[in-house]
Structure formats: structure tokens, C-alpha cells
Amino acid sequence: MIFLPMAPINHNFHIGPLQLADPTVMAPMAGITDSPFRRMIKKRGCGLVCSEMISASGLYHDSGKTFDMLRHTAAEKPFSVQIFGAKPDIMAKAAQLAQKAGADIIDINFGCAVKKIVKTGAGVGLMRDRQNAKAVIRAVRDAADIPLTIKIRSGWDSSGEDAVDIAKTAQACGVDAVAVHPRTAGQRFSGKADWRIIAAVVRTLSIPVIGNGDIRKPEDALKMMRETGCDAVMIGRAAIGNPWIFSQVHDLIAGRPYTEPDLEMRFSGIKEYVKDMIDCYGQTHACRLMRSRLGWLLKGLPEASRYREAITGITTPADAHAILADYQDRLSGLCRTTDSTNPITKSA
DSSP: OOEESOOOOOOOOETTTTTTTTSSOOOOOOTOOOOHHHHHHHHHHOOEEEOOOHHHHHHHHOOOHHHHEEEEOGGGEEEEEEEEEEEEEHHHHHHHHHTTTTTTTEEEEEEOOOHHHHTOOOOOGGGGGGHHHHHHHHHHHHHOOOOHHHHHHHETTTOOOHHHHHHHHHHHOOOOOOEEEEEEETTTTSSSOOOHHHHHHHOOOOEEEESSSSOOHHHHHHHHHHOOOOSSEEEEEEEETTTTTHHHHHHHHHHOEEOOOOOOHHHHHHHHHHHHHHHHHHHHHHHHHHHHHHHHHHTTTHHHHHHHHHTTTSSSHHHHHHHHHHHHHHHHHHHHHTOOSSSGGGGG
């Protein structure tokens, strides 16, 4: 299926001195945006990939598992590292360590609404302690020589005043860009994102603003940019099942039509992901992780539930390849019977 473009958007997206090829950013997501996932996304047109949310305290106290989260490859560049915490000195040290590990951008998490994070004053907890928020931003800005961003929510009520105030403080402290997810702390990921708050932050700042929230298909990204004036879009959950969304957004921004990935493109991407998982984690750990993760990439395909169930039992890479090959053959047969090269569009 071919989707027609809107008029092209003239765009020059940068974060500090760092010029980015595309105004698209992958949202940091715990347990998802690790190195193999970032590589897959980057190959499919994402302008900027980001680490999972990383504990500043873990870096400060030299946790091996936490340091492992900083690992990345040249294929992921430019690479943003998101840190969370509430103590300025610890956040500053974590930023230095992330920069030493090769981060191109440091991002401070002001948006996590998980209770155990918020009760420490971190995540969205920083948005109700303005004095400490300012101290954290200043400490990280002084510690890091690379671009600095923050990712915020609407705040603790729906007015958006928290977001505007924190964004103004961030700009005054030398932050290079602000990402806005316009849901309140209480909403977490429920309800509707209020894009009017993104627009309010855009009107307030002279630095780039990245819009996030309720981008489910490529057209939503352009709609957000036109309605809010944001400089770039951050995409999260929609990319889990459709890593091609970034190249699709790129096409629309350029004024070109986009297409859905055909069968060969989709399975080629999945096989690359399997290889990257094994390279990163080793066969045993990779297979445990892939029991759930490969199912993400089958979303929307006919008869996917049957194959997702089979994937939960894989113990070796050969198991994964055999299941994927069988499924691809099955879908190829469906293509022949429906006279289509793309069974995705036939699965509604």
C-alpha cells in the first residue's frame, strides 16, 4: 500500500553543534532500547537513538551491569545516553562517565513516573522540586562537554505550567534541546497526550523542542510537527513493532510517498536483529531475550500468534531461524494466493 505525502517540511535539526540527518528520535525505553534494537532502528532511518534509562547511582558506584548499558557500536552514532537520579554530584559524575564511554549527547530523565524512581526525587519527581532540578541541570551541564538534553512530562497537573517552567530553566542553564511528552505524572502512558503543551514549550524556547506522545503512524509525526511547531519527533512504542516508521516519516517530511516494508524487507530485518542479539549477548542469553522480543517484530502479520507462541520455546539460534523460515514460507504462500507481495496489508 502506498501512502501519499503531505507538502514537504523544510527542516534543519541540530542539538547544540551536532547536526542530525533526520528530525526523528527513538524514545529511551527500559528493557527495549538496548544496542541490538538501536542498531536495527538506526539502519531504518532514525536520526538519533538513545540508551535505556540508566541509573546515575549505578554508574557512580561502578556497577558492572549498569556500565554494560553504555556499550554501543559505531553503527549507532550519534548516540544519546539518558541518565536518571536526583543528586547533582552523582548525576555530574555519571554524565562524565557516559561521555568517557563515547556518548554524543547526555539526556536527563525528568519523565519517569515509576513510584520507586519518583520517591527518590528522580524522574518526574524532579519536576516538583524546582530548586533541585536546577541544581541537577547545572551540575550535569558543568560536567559534560557534549550536548545536553532533558526529557520532561506535562508535570503534576494538566495545565502544562510545570513543563514550561522546567523548560525555561533548562534553557537558561545551557540545555541544548528539550523533549516533551505531554502526559501528567499520574497518567503515565494512559489517556491522550496533550500536544498543546508541546506547542506552549515551543513558543517559550529558542532551543529545539522534540515532541513525543501518540505518534502511532507516520502521518501522526507530520501532524504533530505542523500543529505544535516542534523541531523533531520522538517515537517510542510505535517503533517496537514497526522499526520502519522512521524511514516512513523521513519520506513524508521530504514530500515523498512511503510504503510498508514488503515480506523480504521485514524478515531480512528480523534476521539482522537475531544476529545482532547473539553478537551482543551470546547465544544463551540472546535466546532467552528473543523469546519475547522477536514477537514484537511479527506484530500485524497474519497468523502471528501461532509463531509468537513457538518463539517462546527457542533455546538456540537455529530454533529461531527455523521458526522464522517456516513463517516466511507460510506468508509467501499467502502472498501467492492473494496476489500480493505484502501480506501485512491483507491482515486487517
